[in-house]
Amino acid sequence: MVVTQGTESDMTLPSWQDTKLGGKIRAALWLETEVGVGNTFTKAELRKAFPEVAQIDRRLRDLRDFGWRIDTSRDDPALKQEEQRYVAKGAEVWIPGQAKTAKHKNSLSAAQRTKIMSDDNFLCRTCGIGSGEPYEDDKDVLSHLNVARREVVLPGGAIEFQMVTECKRCGSTGTKQVDLAAFLGQVEGxxxxxxxxxxxxxxxxxxxxxxxxxxxxxxxxxxxxxxxxxxxxxxxxxx
Ligand SMILES: [Zn+2]
Structure with a gap:
Protein backbone atom coordinates (compact mmCIF):
# COMPACT_ATOMS: atom_id res chain seq x y z
CA MET A 1 0.00 0.00 0.00
CA VAL A 2 1.45 3.31 -1.07
CA VAL A 3 0.35 6.73 0.09
CA THR A 4 1.75 9.60 -1.89
CA GLN A 5 1.91 13.10 -0.61
CA GLY A 6 2.87 16.28 -2.42
CA THR A 7 6.35 17.60 -1.79
CA GLU A 8 6.70 19.92 1.16
CA SER A 9 6.17 23.53 0.20
CA ASP A 10 8.68 26.18 1.22
CA MET A 11 5.80 28.47 1.97
CA THR A 12 5.75 29.59 5.58
CA LEU A 13 2.87 28.10 7.55
CA PRO A 14 -0.21 30.16 8.32
CA SER A 15 -0.36 31.29 11.94
CA TRP A 16 -2.09 28.97 14.38
CA GLN A 17 -3.39 32.12 16.07
CA ASP A 18 -5.35 33.15 12.98
CA THR A 19 -8.91 32.95 14.29
CA LYS A 20 -10.33 32.92 10.74
CA LEU A 21 -9.08 29.35 10.38
CA GLY A 22 -11.05 26.39 11.71
CA GLY A 23 -10.21 24.68 15.00
CA LYS A 24 -8.82 21.55 13.36
CA ILE A 25 -6.48 23.52 11.09
CA ARG A 26 -5.34 25.73 13.96
CA ALA A 27 -4.70 22.66 16.13
CA ALA A 28 -2.57 21.15 13.33
CA LEU A 29 -0.56 24.37 12.95
CA TRP A 30 -0.14 24.61 16.73
CA LEU A 31 1.30 21.07 16.83
CA GLU A 32 3.70 21.92 14.01
CA THR A 33 4.92 25.30 15.25
CA GLU A 34 4.56 25.16 19.03
CA VAL A 35 4.85 21.48 20.01
CA GLY A 36 7.03 19.84 17.35
CA VAL A 37 7.17 16.16 16.37
CA GLY A 38 8.24 13.88 19.20
CA ASN A 39 7.31 16.32 21.97
CA THR A 40 4.56 16.07 24.56
CA PHE A 41 1.85 18.48 25.62
CA THR A 42 -1.03 18.44 28.07
CA LYS A 43 -4.73 19.07 27.61
CA ALA A 44 -4.33 22.10 29.87
CA GLU A 45 -1.70 23.58 27.54
CA LEU A 46 -3.92 22.94 24.53
CA ARG A 47 -6.90 24.64 26.15
CA LYS A 48 -4.75 27.56 27.27
CA ALA A 49 -3.63 28.08 23.66
CA PHE A 50 -7.22 28.02 22.37
CA PRO A 51 -9.40 29.52 25.12
CA GLU A 52 -12.02 30.65 22.58
CA VAL A 53 -12.37 27.37 20.62
CA ALA A 54 -15.11 25.07 21.88
CA GLN A 55 -14.09 21.40 22.08
CA ILE A 56 -10.52 21.98 20.94
CA ASP A 57 -9.51 18.48 22.15
CA ARG A 58 -12.08 17.02 19.79
CA ARG A 59 -10.77 19.15 16.88
CA LEU A 60 -7.28 17.85 17.70
CA ARG A 61 -8.51 14.25 17.74
CA ASP A 62 -10.15 14.81 14.33
CA LEU A 63 -6.64 15.21 12.89
CA ARG A 64 -6.10 11.49 13.36
CA ASP A 65 -8.46 10.89 10.44
CA PHE A 66 -6.02 12.86 8.29
CA GLY A 67 -2.96 10.77 9.14
CA TRP A 68 -1.83 12.80 12.14
CA ARG A 69 -0.55 10.64 14.95
CA ILE A 70 -1.15 11.89 18.47
CA ASP A 71 -0.59 9.32 21.20
CA THR A 72 -2.19 9.30 24.63
CA SER A 73 -1.12 7.30 27.67
CA ARG A 74 -3.35 4.51 26.35
CA ASP A 75 -1.22 4.28 23.18
CA ASP A 76 2.12 4.82 24.88
CA PRO A 77 2.62 3.63 28.47
CA ALA A 78 5.60 6.00 28.81
CA LEU A 79 3.22 8.97 28.80
CA LYS A 80 1.62 10.31 31.97
CA GLN A 81 -2.17 10.30 32.13
CA GLU A 82 -2.50 14.01 31.28
CA GLU A 83 0.16 13.95 28.57
CA GLN A 84 -0.14 13.43 24.82
CA ARG A 85 2.66 13.14 22.31
CA TYR A 86 2.68 14.60 18.80
CA VAL A 87 4.17 11.57 17.00
CA ALA A 88 3.75 12.21 13.29
CA LYS A 89 2.46 14.87 10.95
CA GLY A 90 -0.36 13.97 8.59
CA ALA A 91 -1.98 15.77 5.68
CA GLU A 92 -1.41 19.52 5.48
CA VAL A 93 -5.04 20.29 6.26
CA TRP A 94 -4.46 24.06 5.97
CA ILE A 95 -3.92 23.65 2.21
CA PRO A 96 -7.29 23.79 0.43
CA GLY A 97 -8.27 20.35 -0.88
CA GLN A 98 -5.69 18.44 1.19
CA ALA A 99 -8.09 17.65 3.99
CA LYS A 100 -10.62 15.95 1.78
CA THR A 101 -8.33 13.71 -0.28
CA ALA A 102 -6.07 12.86 2.64
CA LYS A 103 -8.87 11.44 4.70
CA HIS A 104 -9.65 8.98 1.99
CA LYS A 105 -6.02 8.00 1.39
CA ASN A 106 -4.89 7.77 4.99
CA SER A 107 -7.63 5.71 6.50
CA LEU A 108 -6.94 2.04 5.91
CA SER A 109 -9.62 -0.59 5.94
CA ALA A 110 -9.23 -3.60 8.22
CA ALA A 111 -8.51 -5.72 5.14
CA GLN A 112 -5.75 -3.34 4.00
CA ARG A 113 -4.14 -3.37 7.44
CA THR A 114 -4.24 -7.17 7.56
CA LYS A 115 -2.69 -7.34 4.09
CA ILE A 116 0.20 -5.06 5.14
CA MET A 117 0.82 -7.06 8.32
CA SER A 118 0.63 -10.33 6.41
CA ASP A 119 3.13 -9.05 3.80
CA ASP A 120 5.42 -8.15 6.72
CA ASN A 121 5.05 -11.68 8.20
CA PHE A 122 3.35 -10.14 11.28
CA LEU A 123 6.68 -8.79 12.52
CA CYS A 124 7.62 -5.30 13.61
CA ARG A 125 9.91 -4.22 10.78
CA THR A 126 11.89 -2.02 13.14
CA CYS A 127 12.79 -4.37 16.03
CA GLY A 128 11.62 -7.73 14.64
CA ILE A 129 9.19 -8.62 17.42
CA GLY A 130 6.06 -10.66 16.63
CA SER A 131 2.52 -9.92 17.82
CA GLY A 132 1.80 -10.18 21.57
CA GLU A 133 5.35 -11.23 22.47
CA PRO A 134 7.29 -10.01 25.52
CA TYR A 135 10.22 -7.66 24.86
CA GLU A 136 13.71 -9.01 25.60
CA ASP A 137 14.56 -6.07 27.84
CA ASP A 138 11.12 -5.72 29.44
CA LYS A 139 9.38 -9.06 29.84
CA ASP A 140 6.30 -7.49 31.46
CA VAL A 141 5.34 -5.65 28.28
CA LEU A 142 3.72 -7.51 25.41
CA SER A 143 4.10 -6.14 21.89
CA HIS A 144 1.18 -4.70 19.98
CA LEU A 145 1.55 -4.39 16.21
CA ASN A 146 0.31 -1.36 14.28
CA VAL A 147 0.60 -0.13 10.73
CA ALA A 148 2.83 2.95 10.44
CA ARG A 149 3.76 5.31 7.64
CA ARG A 150 7.36 5.24 6.52
CA GLU A 151 8.81 8.20 4.63
CA VAL A 152 10.75 6.75 1.71
CA VAL A 153 13.14 8.79 -0.46
CA LEU A 154 12.81 7.26 -3.91
CA PRO A 155 15.53 7.20 -6.56
CA GLY A 156 15.20 10.64 -8.11
CA GLY A 157 14.51 12.32 -4.76
CA ALA A 158 10.70 12.20 -4.57
CA ILE A 159 9.26 11.29 -1.17
CA GLU A 160 6.58 8.63 -0.87
CA PHE A 161 4.81 7.39 2.23
CA GLN A 162 4.71 3.60 2.37
CA MET A 163 2.94 1.58 5.02
CA VAL A 164 4.87 -0.79 7.26
CA THR A 165 4.15 -3.00 10.27
CA GLU A 166 5.63 -1.61 13.46
CA CYS A 167 5.10 -2.33 17.15
CA LYS A 168 3.65 0.37 19.36
CA ARG A 169 6.94 0.82 21.18
CA CYS A 170 9.00 1.40 18.01
CA GLY A 171 6.23 3.61 16.62
CA SER A 172 6.43 5.93 19.62
CA THR A 173 9.89 7.13 18.58
CA GLY A 174 8.53 9.28 15.74
CA THR A 175 8.40 9.11 11.96
CA LYS A 176 11.34 7.39 10.40
CA GLN A 177 12.76 8.09 7.00
CA VAL A 178 14.52 5.62 4.74
CA ASP A 179 16.71 6.57 1.80
CA LEU A 180 15.85 3.81 -0.67
CA ALA A 181 17.99 5.35 -3.40
CA ALA A 182 21.14 5.27 -1.23
CA PHE A 183 20.35 1.77 0.00
CA LEU A 184 19.88 0.46 -3.56
CA GLY A 185 23.23 2.01 -4.44
CA GLN A 186 24.92 0.12 -1.60
CA VAL A 187 23.29 -3.17 -2.60
CA GLU A 188 24.39 -2.70 -6.19
CA GLY A 189 27.93 -2.10 -4.92
ZN1 LIG B 1 9.26 -2.90 17.29
Missing amino acids: LSALEQQVFASWIAADQRTRGAMEKLWGIFRTLPVASREAVRQAVAGDNK
Whole structure:
Protein backbone atom coordinates (compact mmCIF):
# COMPACT_ATOMS: atom_id res chain seq x y z
CA MET A 1 0.00 0.00 0.00
CA VAL A 2 1.45 3.31 -1.07
CA VAL A 3 0.35 6.73 0.09
CA THR A 4 1.75 9.60 -1.89
CA GLN A 5 1.91 13.10 -0.61
CA GLY A 6 2.87 16.28 -2.42
CA THR A 7 6.35 17.60 -1.79
CA GLU A 8 6.70 19.92 1.16
CA SER A 9 6.17 23.53 0.20
CA ASP A 10 8.68 26.18 1.22
CA MET A 11 5.80 28.47 1.97
CA THR A 12 5.75 29.59 5.58
CA LEU A 13 2.87 28.10 7.55
CA PRO A 14 -0.21 30.16 8.32
CA SER A 15 -0.36 31.29 11.94
CA TRP A 16 -2.09 28.97 14.38
CA GLN A 17 -3.39 32.12 16.07
CA ASP A 18 -5.35 33.15 12.98
CA THR A 19 -8.91 32.95 14.29
CA LYS A 20 -10.33 32.92 10.74
CA LEU A 21 -9.08 29.35 10.38
CA GLY A 22 -11.05 26.39 11.71
CA GLY A 23 -10.21 24.68 15.00
CA LYS A 24 -8.82 21.55 13.36
CA ILE A 25 -6.48 23.52 11.09
CA ARG A 26 -5.34 25.73 13.96
CA ALA A 27 -4.70 22.66 16.13
CA ALA A 28 -2.57 21.15 13.33
CA LEU A 29 -0.56 24.37 12.95
CA TRP A 30 -0.14 24.61 16.73
CA LEU A 31 1.30 21.07 16.83
CA GLU A 32 3.70 21.92 14.01
CA THR A 33 4.92 25.30 15.25
CA GLU A 34 4.56 25.16 19.03
CA VAL A 35 4.85 21.48 20.01
CA GLY A 36 7.03 19.84 17.35
CA VAL A 37 7.17 16.16 16.37
CA GLY A 38 8.24 13.88 19.20
CA ASN A 39 7.31 16.32 21.97
CA THR A 40 4.56 16.07 24.56
CA PHE A 41 1.85 18.48 25.62
CA THR A 42 -1.03 18.44 28.07
CA LYS A 43 -4.73 19.07 27.61
CA ALA A 44 -4.33 22.10 29.87
CA GLU A 45 -1.70 23.58 27.54
CA LEU A 46 -3.92 22.94 24.53
CA ARG A 47 -6.90 24.64 26.15
CA LYS A 48 -4.75 27.56 27.27
CA ALA A 49 -3.63 28.08 23.66
CA PHE A 50 -7.22 28.02 22.37
CA PRO A 51 -9.40 29.52 25.12
CA GLU A 52 -12.02 30.65 22.58
CA VAL A 53 -12.37 27.37 20.62
CA ALA A 54 -15.11 25.07 21.88
CA GLN A 55 -14.09 21.40 22.08
CA ILE A 56 -10.52 21.98 20.94
CA ASP A 57 -9.51 18.48 22.15
CA ARG A 58 -12.08 17.02 19.79
CA ARG A 59 -10.77 19.15 16.88
CA LEU A 60 -7.28 17.85 17.70
CA ARG A 61 -8.51 14.25 17.74
CA ASP A 62 -10.15 14.81 14.33
CA LEU A 63 -6.64 15.21 12.89
CA ARG A 64 -6.10 11.49 13.36
CA ASP A 65 -8.46 10.89 10.44
CA PHE A 66 -6.02 12.86 8.29
CA GLY A 67 -2.96 10.77 9.14
CA TRP A 68 -1.83 12.80 12.14
CA ARG A 69 -0.55 10.64 14.95
CA ILE A 70 -1.15 11.89 18.47
CA ASP A 71 -0.59 9.32 21.20
CA THR A 72 -2.19 9.30 24.63
CA SER A 73 -1.12 7.30 27.67
CA ARG A 74 -3.35 4.51 26.35
CA ASP A 75 -1.22 4.28 23.18
CA ASP A 76 2.12 4.82 24.88
CA PRO A 77 2.62 3.63 28.47
CA ALA A 78 5.60 6.00 28.81
CA LEU A 79 3.22 8.97 28.80
CA LYS A 80 1.62 10.31 31.97
CA GLN A 81 -2.17 10.30 32.13
CA GLU A 82 -2.50 14.01 31.28
CA GLU A 83 0.16 13.95 28.57
CA GLN A 84 -0.14 13.43 24.82
CA ARG A 85 2.66 13.14 22.31
CA TYR A 86 2.68 14.60 18.80
CA VAL A 87 4.17 11.57 17.00
CA ALA A 88 3.75 12.21 13.29
CA LYS A 89 2.46 14.87 10.95
CA GLY A 90 -0.36 13.97 8.59
CA ALA A 91 -1.98 15.77 5.68
CA GLU A 92 -1.41 19.52 5.48
CA VAL A 93 -5.04 20.29 6.26
CA TRP A 94 -4.46 24.06 5.97
CA ILE A 95 -3.92 23.65 2.21
CA PRO A 96 -7.29 23.79 0.43
CA GLY A 97 -8.27 20.35 -0.88
CA GLN A 98 -5.69 18.44 1.19
CA ALA A 99 -8.09 17.65 3.99
CA LYS A 100 -10.62 15.95 1.78
CA THR A 101 -8.33 13.71 -0.28
CA ALA A 102 -6.07 12.86 2.64
CA LYS A 103 -8.87 11.44 4.70
CA HIS A 104 -9.65 8.98 1.99
CA LYS A 105 -6.02 8.00 1.39
CA ASN A 106 -4.89 7.77 4.99
CA SER A 107 -7.63 5.71 6.50
CA LEU A 108 -6.94 2.04 5.91
CA SER A 109 -9.62 -0.59 5.94
CA ALA A 110 -9.23 -3.60 8.22
CA ALA A 111 -8.51 -5.72 5.14
CA GLN A 112 -5.75 -3.34 4.00
CA ARG A 113 -4.14 -3.37 7.44
CA THR A 114 -4.24 -7.17 7.56
CA LYS A 115 -2.69 -7.34 4.09
CA ILE A 116 0.20 -5.06 5.14
CA MET A 117 0.82 -7.06 8.32
CA SER A 118 0.63 -10.33 6.41
CA ASP A 119 3.13 -9.05 3.80
CA ASP A 120 5.42 -8.15 6.72
CA ASN A 121 5.05 -11.68 8.20
CA PHE A 122 3.35 -10.14 11.28
CA LEU A 123 6.68 -8.79 12.52
CA CYS A 124 7.62 -5.30 13.61
CA ARG A 125 9.91 -4.22 10.78
CA THR A 126 11.89 -2.02 13.14
CA CYS A 127 12.79 -4.37 16.03
CA GLY A 128 11.62 -7.73 14.64
CA ILE A 129 9.19 -8.62 17.42
CA GLY A 130 6.06 -10.66 16.63
CA SER A 131 2.52 -9.92 17.82
CA GLY A 132 1.80 -10.18 21.57
CA GLU A 133 5.35 -11.23 22.47
CA PRO A 134 7.29 -10.01 25.52
CA TYR A 135 10.22 -7.66 24.86
CA GLU A 136 13.71 -9.01 25.60
CA ASP A 137 14.56 -6.07 27.84
CA ASP A 138 11.12 -5.72 29.44
CA LYS A 139 9.38 -9.06 29.84
CA ASP A 140 6.30 -7.49 31.46
CA VAL A 141 5.34 -5.65 28.28
CA LEU A 142 3.72 -7.51 25.41
CA SER A 143 4.10 -6.14 21.89
CA HIS A 144 1.18 -4.70 19.98
CA LEU A 145 1.55 -4.39 16.21
CA ASN A 146 0.31 -1.36 14.28
CA VAL A 147 0.60 -0.13 10.73
CA ALA A 148 2.83 2.95 10.44
CA ARG A 149 3.76 5.31 7.64
CA ARG A 150 7.36 5.24 6.52
CA GLU A 151 8.81 8.20 4.63
CA VAL A 152 10.75 6.75 1.71
CA VAL A 153 13.14 8.79 -0.46
CA LEU A 154 12.81 7.26 -3.91
CA PRO A 155 15.53 7.20 -6.56
CA GLY A 156 15.20 10.64 -8.11
CA GLY A 157 14.51 12.32 -4.76
CA ALA A 158 10.70 12.20 -4.57
CA ILE A 159 9.26 11.29 -1.17
CA GLU A 160 6.58 8.63 -0.87
CA PHE A 161 4.81 7.39 2.23
CA GLN A 162 4.71 3.60 2.37
CA MET A 163 2.94 1.58 5.02
CA VAL A 164 4.87 -0.79 7.26
CA THR A 165 4.15 -3.00 10.27
CA GLU A 166 5.63 -1.61 13.46
CA CYS A 167 5.10 -2.33 17.15
CA LYS A 168 3.65 0.37 19.36
CA ARG A 169 6.94 0.82 21.18
CA CYS A 170 9.00 1.40 18.01
CA GLY A 171 6.23 3.61 16.62
CA SER A 172 6.43 5.93 19.62
CA THR A 173 9.89 7.13 18.58
CA GLY A 174 8.53 9.28 15.74
CA THR A 175 8.40 9.11 11.96
CA LYS A 176 11.34 7.39 10.40
CA GLN A 177 12.76 8.09 7.00
CA VAL A 178 14.52 5.62 4.74
CA ASP A 179 16.71 6.57 1.80
CA LEU A 180 15.85 3.81 -0.67
CA ALA A 181 17.99 5.35 -3.40
CA ALA A 182 21.14 5.27 -1.23
CA PHE A 183 20.35 1.77 0.00
CA LEU A 184 19.88 0.46 -3.56
CA GLY A 185 23.23 2.01 -4.44
CA GLN A 186 24.92 0.12 -1.60
CA VAL A 187 23.29 -3.17 -2.60
CA GLU A 188 24.39 -2.70 -6.19
CA GLY A 189 27.93 -2.10 -4.92
CA LEU A 190 28.11 -5.61 -3.41
CA SER A 191 30.13 -8.32 -5.14
CA ALA A 192 28.30 -11.03 -7.09
CA LEU A 193 28.81 -13.52 -4.23
CA GLU A 194 27.56 -11.03 -1.62
CA GLN A 195 24.48 -10.28 -3.73
CA GLN A 196 23.77 -14.00 -3.98
CA VAL A 197 23.96 -14.38 -0.19
CA PHE A 198 21.82 -11.26 0.29
CA ALA A 199 19.20 -12.63 -2.12
CA SER A 200 18.95 -15.84 -0.05
CA TRP A 201 18.40 -13.80 3.14
CA ILE A 202 15.66 -11.82 1.39
CA ALA A 203 13.98 -15.05 0.24
CA ALA A 204 14.04 -16.44 3.79
CA ASP A 205 13.20 -13.01 5.34
CA GLN A 206 16.03 -13.65 7.79
CA ARG A 207 19.79 -13.85 7.85
CA THR A 208 20.36 -17.55 7.34
CA ARG A 209 23.66 -19.33 7.77
CA GLY A 210 24.98 -19.53 4.25
CA ALA A 211 27.85 -21.49 2.73
CA MET A 212 30.39 -18.89 3.88
CA GLU A 213 29.35 -19.04 7.56
CA LYS A 214 29.37 -22.85 7.52
CA LEU A 215 32.88 -22.94 6.00
CA TRP A 216 34.10 -20.39 8.55
CA GLY A 217 32.60 -22.45 11.39
CA ILE A 218 34.66 -25.45 10.31
CA PHE A 219 37.78 -23.45 9.46
CA ARG A 220 38.11 -21.89 12.90
CA THR A 221 38.17 -25.34 14.55
CA LEU A 222 41.13 -26.51 12.46
CA PRO A 223 44.66 -26.99 13.89
CA VAL A 224 47.21 -24.41 12.82
CA ALA A 225 48.84 -26.55 10.09
CA SER A 226 45.44 -27.25 8.52
CA ARG A 227 44.45 -23.57 8.75
CA GLU A 228 47.69 -22.72 6.99
CA ALA A 229 46.89 -25.21 4.21
CA VAL A 230 43.50 -23.53 3.72
CA ARG A 231 45.06 -20.06 3.81
CA GLN A 232 47.43 -21.03 1.02
CA ALA A 233 44.63 -22.60 -1.02
CA VAL A 234 42.55 -19.42 -0.77
CA ALA A 235 45.53 -17.19 -1.56
CA GLY A 236 46.20 -19.44 -4.59
CA ASP A 237 42.63 -18.97 -5.83
CA ASN A 238 43.01 -15.22 -5.63
CA LYS A 239 46.02 -15.12 -7.96
ZN1 LIG B 1 9.26 -2.90 17.29
